[in-house]
Amino acid sequence: MSVMSGRVAVLIAGPTASGKSALALGMAAERGAVIVNADAMQVYDTLAVVTARPGAADLARAEHRLYGFVPAAVRFSTGRWLDAVAEAIAETEGRPLIFVGGTGLYFDALLNGFAEIPQVPEAVALEVQQEIQALDAGERLALLQREDPETAARLKVADPQRVIRALAVKRATGQTISSFQDAPRASMLESWKIERLVLDPDRDVLRARIARRFEAMFESGAVEEVEAILAQHIDPSLPAMKAIGVPEITDWLAGRLSREEALRLAITATHQYAKRQRTWFRNRMGDWPRQ
Known part of the structure; x- marks a missing residue:
């Protein structure tokens, strides 16, 4: 493209x-x-x-x-x-x-x-998800090795989403996801x-910003948004349902967490996400100017 x-x-x-x-x-x-x-x-x-x-x-x-x-x-x-x-x-x-x-x-x-990569029918992806949900990392990798050994060999970690994606593509198209990934591409x-x-701010500065922002979110509509998305009764495995803040506020609304616990867990999850982002940018965008 x-x-x-x-x-x-x-x-x-x-x-x-x-x-x-x-x-x-x-x-x-x-x-x-x-x-x-x-x-x-x-x-x-x-x-x-x-x-x-x-x-x-x-x-x-x-x-x-x-x-x-x-x-x-x-x-x-x-x-x-x-x-x-x-x-x-x-x-x-x-x-x-x-x-x-x-x-x-x-x-x-x-x-x-x-x-x-061709769009995979939702029913196929859901079937694979249900099949692997009780498997540990080793069992997931073994299943993928049986159906798509080339892709299995490329995975450093058999995380569920990657395994689901690879198996769903193979079952829906008859081709491995690796074959699509290796096709010529253009920028x-x-x-x-x-x-x-x-942008690469000081880690302590970033941690303080994250904490302030989530505290403000809890006061300015985040809870109402989570109530609205829960009212849609959509599949909890969908990406929007995993947005940081949604699981934590959901557990608070259900009485499984206190407000303070939900806020603390959401802030911690955001810190962890920021760390993963920094690692990606460092490894994949090492030659980009920093500010």
């Missing part, structure tokens, strides 16, 4: 609460640019506060694309995000684009192309002028 243009794209990556949105807003105002979401959780509707989507004041300052446009009941993918990016590129007619977010895979796919931004930046 390639969109030729010669346009300018600014890519701002960074861990959660690192100040990416504020920086993007300032740049957009200076350049007349459009801000494009590159965060896998901020694509979902219902969870504006929980996922820290731009608020009304931010939306009024600059045009934003790909925020809150996917129903929470949908299992959205990187490939579908790229399709949406292609539409945004076509509709913004030559204006600079600022991609901002914390999902490293989105940036990797944008710059290096992405394997065009969507092949002819663009690209500026890259990773």
